Amino acid sequence: MDNRKPFIAGNWKMFKTGSEAIKTAEELVKLVADVTDTEVMIAPPFTALSAVSDVVKETNVSLGAQNFFWENEGAYTGEISSAMLLSAGCKYVIIGHSERRQFFGETDETVNKKIKTAISSKLLPIFCIGESEKERISKDTFSILDKQVSKGLKGLFSDELQHLVIAYEPVWAIGTGKTATREQAQEVHLFLRSLIEKKFGNLLAKSLRILYGGSVKPDNIAELMAMPDVDGALVGGASLNAETFGKIVHF
Numbered sequence: 001m002d003n004r005k006p007f008i009a010g011n012w013k014m015f016k017t018g019s020e021a022i023k024t025a026e027e028l029v030k031l032v033a034d035v036t037d038t039e040v041m042i043a044p045p046f047t048a049l050s051a052v053s054d055v056v057k058e059t060n061v062s063l064g065a066q067n068f069f070w071e072n073e074g075a076y077t078g079e080i081s082s083a084m085l086l087s088a089g090c091k092y093v094i095i096g097h098s099e100r101r102q103f104f105g106e107t108d109e110t111v112n113k114k115i116k117t118a119i120s121s122k123l124l125p126i127f128c129i130g131e132s133e134k135e136r137i138s139k140d141t142f143s144i145l146d147k148q149v150s151k152g153l154k155g156l157f158s159d160e161l162q163h164l165v166i167a168y169e170p171v172w173a174i175g176t177g178k179t180a181t182r183e184q185a186q187e188v189h190l191f192l193r194s195l196i197e198k199k200f201g202n203l204l205a206k207s208l209r210i211l212y213g214g215s216v217k218p219d220n221i222a223e224l225m226a227m228p229d230v231d232g233a234l235v236g237g238a239s240l241n242a243e244t245f246g247k248i249v250h251f
Ligand SMILES: O=C[C@H](O)COP(=O)(O)O
Pocket: 011, 097, 169, 173, 174, 175, 176, 177, 213, 214, 215, 216, 234, 235, 236, 237, 238
């Protein structure tokens, strides 16, 4: 299926103050202004969302958030709702990143609640999954991914998942410089597409974009993107510098 528009997303994690974020976004907007055949997104920290939204408004760069809470409002100190993200200009939200699972108690169940809320509030979810090094070594990669997908998408139907994006991020490849080989990435992406086909049907499986994440750099993006089931990348460290990220976008 060829109508899956390549998608290069930058996750800035807990980096950049407001002014630093504005500067990087301004540089990036110029560097990727010529790009029409690839979708580009950046996810700055919450504190920079509104300011970066002003920079990327009416450009080909979309805005995403790195997390949110599933309730609409209430006494939830420190949390951010989908309505707040939408009003700050976000189109996408990253859900279930392994760092949130590892450090902040995110579980498959909370991921599921967030995906449901994102969909009902028309925020497009980027659903992150991936195995740890130990799970890969013990050959549990596929069963772990099956569990994450089954629980994360529990109770959802294919017509609600039209805009879902999955990001496969092997935990052992995040920020380590160890990228999955293109064959490893393709093997897992194909498995995930077949899993989605089995659970939600062929139509969704064919149109679903599956991104790869984990030490993506300008010098490995082209070979990853050449794989038939790799539709894009979720980039951490290499998205912090506009020039480097611009090169990835221009793979
Ligand atoms: O969200 C992005 C991933 O965690 C990948 O991060 P990285 O490119 O720094 O390895």
